[in-house]
Amino acid sequence: MRIGIFTDAYKPLISGVVTSVVTLKEGLEKEGHEVYIIAPSAPRHYKELDPKVLRLKGFIIPRRSLKGFRWIPLSRIFTKRVRDLKLDVIHIHTEFSAGDLGLHVGKKFKIPMVYTLHTSYQDYTHYISKFLTKFAPSLAKRGAFIINNRYTKNCQMTIVPTKKIYDKMIRLKHDGRFTVIPSGIDLKPFYKSSHDPKDVEALREKLGIKQGEFVAMVVARVAKEKSLPDLVDGFIEFHKHYPNSRFIIIGDGPDRPALEHHIDKLDARDFIQTTGFVKHEEVGIYYQVADVFLNASTTETQGLTYVEALAASLPIIVRYDEVFDAFVTDGENGLFFNKTEELTELLIKVQEDKVLLEKLRKNAEASVINYSQEQYAKNVTKLYEELIKENNEKLALKNKK
Template sequence: MRIGFFTDTYFPQVSGVATSIKTLKEQLESQGHEVYIFTTTDPEAEDFEKDIVRMPSVPFVSFTDRRIVVRGIWFAYQIAKELDLEIIHTHTEFGAGFLGKMVANRLRIPVVHTYHTMYEDYLHYIANGKVVRPTHVKHFIKMFVNHSTGVVCPSQRVVDTLKRYEVDVPMKIIPTGIEVGRFIRPDITSVETEALREKLGIQNGELMILSLSRISYEKNIHVIVEQFPEVLMSFPNARLVIVGKGPYRDELEELVEQLGVQKYVQFTGEVPHEDVACYYHAADYFVSASTSETQGLTYAEAIASGTQCVVEGNDYLNQLIDHETLGATFEQDEDFSDTLIHYIQQQIKMDPAIQAKKMIEISAERFGSEIFTFYQELIHYYGENHDEERLPKRTVRKMRVRIASLKNSEDK
């Protein structure tokens, strides 16, 4: 099958969405399919990248480390037509997402969408939440997703949200898988993990508590920092290591100073992708209080690395961490410190058999297989139900005129 991914986020930008897309691309290609990525330009990108088409872009409002496609529709359409794509998979609701829909409509092929981001959790970034309201998100997402053939939902939370938005296209829950081999890593020795802990200033007998994510407000890392003094009262040998970069780091560092726990908390910044597994292996526990996750790749990575998780739960995470040997979840922000303290006190060991079973559930292989099956279902569904008259004639005409006008403007 020939598949086109349209996304505003891809490497060298580092994010859970980029990782998910790369994982899916590799899995589909391992099954013999052809996958082409249509995405943004990036000053850090290589000059030539196989099967990647980059289109002019600009930094996204309020997220200057992210980009959005601003033109190149005719260019993308011509390439997609030449590649004879059979299905388009959009991974954004903005520039490249709209572009993908227009190309799919012009080629008369199905378009599947993955809803990666819970936008209501990010409204504070746009004029402190005073301009864009939840009701605006609802209407925008309803319009965008309902013009897809189907939608991939990484978790039940996404399904519930889209139903609340009155989305009525076929949905399927397919959690994003991970390359478990990249994290099981029997080649990472105790010598290496001890060397990393020493580099971080963590002594023998001290507990390494790991937070690994983008450092942004919605990740709720401040909840962990605020309650860390309580953890220290029970475990004065605990050390919090915060890995990642993002716009909220300065505020977190100020909070650490205000609490007087500089000796017990450190920020590493972003670490190379190939070194992440070693951090998981070196840690005693992985923690998170994020409430904005739709797929939680870092949680799965921690479990694959053999590191137990203490995290704020939701429908997806409660299913992922469904046995005490894998970790514990808590319901409210204020429950973090008590849950972590209690879990450490229990001294529960990871059960290899339960971990191995979980690895099958979260594997990239299963992820790729389920996505391809959904593609087949949607192609059949599209063939049975597609009729240009299903879209308002005015909308179809606008799409055709838009592509034609953009061709003329790009030729100039």
């Protein structure tokens, strides 16, 4: 098959969407398919070496929350370039300029279209308009609905990563058809067996981790919806009980200055550190220096960093959300909390109960085997084949009339 993936987020950007797209592309190519990425132009310092990545001229978006993203004005002028790729199926991973081009080409040339919903914008209206979110929240949510619904309505199938998101789409009465396919990742870079203990020890020294120190970690975009201050507050209380501990926050984002101010205000800089941006290909070794993985977000559509942590044999202590029902069993490979004070209690519990901590570690890696790159590619390939067959039958029936 010749597959076109349309996305506004691609390398060298770092995000869950980019990880998902790269994983899918590589997995499909291993299956023998030709995969083309249609994305905005990359930053000047980045040289595109992949001939199957079609870069369309885009302009920087002057918003801090969208740093690194580019907008393709009049994207439909590139219709001929995309048509010449002779695509069998179009897979859209965005709601904006590259996505608009994908919809246009799919409709014009009767190519079956798949849409992966990475972001349900009802949870992110502050990115659409802070003013409307504050003063007209119902109008903001309506706008968010329209953004997603344009794609769910016009594509032949929408992929959602969890039953939680599937149920939400039905509850919100989005148009279209939906199927649940968990996003996969290349798990190998996160396995403990993939890393030399000497390299792990060198990283521990670089980060200033002391001998015997209990280390908690989060890998996340530093943004409002991740609720990182809650983790900071809960860990500070834990640190009072167990001073030989450290919390490492990996990631960057629009709320990083506010988060660091929060840490400084609470005089916690000695044991809570922020690393800022870390290249995705280097993140795997960072998981190896931690004892537990924390998160407090309840707006995840799939939670790929949680899967990464579990693949690294890291128990996860996370605020409960339905998205975890597919791969986290409370007390087996992770622990759930709701209130911040419960996070403190659970940290104390796993630090004191070494038997429980070891049990969680042993169960972690095996619990995410279904999220492998190979399985993801196989699941999506099967969907493509079904939609292409369905599309051909419809076209044949139409030509008979």
